[in-house]
Amino acid sequence: MIKVHYFGIIAEAAKSEGETISSPGITLKSLIGDLTEKYQLDSYEFQIAVNRKIVKEMDGLELKDGDEIALLPAFSGG
Amino acid sequence: MKKTFLEGAIASEFIAESIAKHQSKHSIGAHNIFLGQVRSDEIEGKQVTAIEYSAYEEMANEKLHEIRESAFEKFDLTCLHIYHSLGRVKVGEICFFVFVSAKRRMQVYEATEYLVNQVKEQVPIFGKEIFENEDFQWKVNS
Numbered sequence: 001m002i003k004v005h006y007f008g009i010i011a012e013a014a015k016s017e018g019e020t021i022s023s024p025g026i027t028l029k030s031l032i033g034d035l036t037e038k039y040q041l042d043s044y045e046f047q048i049a050v051n052r053k054i055v056k057e058m059d060g061l062e063l064k065d066g067d068e069i070a071l072l073p074a075f076s077g078g
Numbered sequence: 079m080k081k082t083f084l085e086g087a088i089a090s091e092f093i094a095e096s097i098a099k100h101q102s103k104h105s106i107g108a109h110n111i112f113l114g115q116v117r118s119d120e121i122e123g124k125q126v127t128a129i130e131y132s133a134y135e136e137m138a139n140e141k142l143h144e145i146r147e148s149a150f151e152k153f154d155l156t157c158l159h160i161y162h163s164l165g166r167v168k169v170g171e172i173c174f175f176v177f178v179s180a181k182r183r184m185q186v187y188e189a190t191e192y193l194v195n196q197v198k199e200q201v202p203i204f205g206k207e208i209f210e211n212e213d214f215q216w217k218v219n220s
Contacts, residue, residue, distance in 0.1 A: 005134060007204050008132065008204035009216045012216075049134070049137055049202075052140050053137075068136075070134055070137065070202075072134065072202050073216065074218055074219070075198070075199065075201060075202055075203055075204070075219070076204055076216070076217040076218060076219045077131070077162055077197055077198055077203030077204075077205065077219075078114045078162075078173075078174045078194065078197060078198040078203075
């Protein structure tokens with residue numbers, strides 16, 4: 001299972017704080033593509049974290065069971 | 079893992095208590111404190127009354143640990159503390175508290191600025207600006 005977390009404006013767009021997805025072997029790129037289509041995230045800017053680290057390059061990254069993905073809009077602490 | 083996130087506003091008593099706790103550390107000669115306060119911005123004619131903070135806490139705590147370690151490497155500090163609110167903080171209340179202590183004063187100014195900037199840029203915290211009528215918009219750091 002892959003755990004996906006949504007934050008800020010992305011959580012609002014998805015109407016959810018997260019979900020669990022069972023798609024063994026899916027690439028990060030195709031997962032993000034699916035979620036973008038499902039929640040119409042095209043107009044939003046966000047970074048992606050895999051296992052709590054920001055990922056700059058999605059190409060070729062295959063997800064495995066237990067991975068934790070997060071869709072993170074601009075940080076605005078302070 | 080050191081505790082950073084506090085529910086609601088950071089009380090002035092908490093800040094005073096933090097200062098008092100350092101009186102037993104006799105190698106310290108200088109403290110510097112940064113306090114972030116929720117500002118009542120006016121956006122398109124509407125007044126901000128509060129900010130509601132949320133965070134990706136697991137990642138934020140890992141990131142904060144890295145930031146602390148890097149500050150100790152860069153600067154000659156005795157200790158440092160970072161606190162940030164979660165949940166709703168009203169205008170005029172404190173939402174962010176950075177406290178840096180060292181032997182001498184030179185290091186504490188630079189270290190405080192470094193820490194404040196790092197937290198704002200690197201830590202996954204999200205602020206929702208709440209208006210008088212409970213409308214809101216997602217805050218963007220300028």
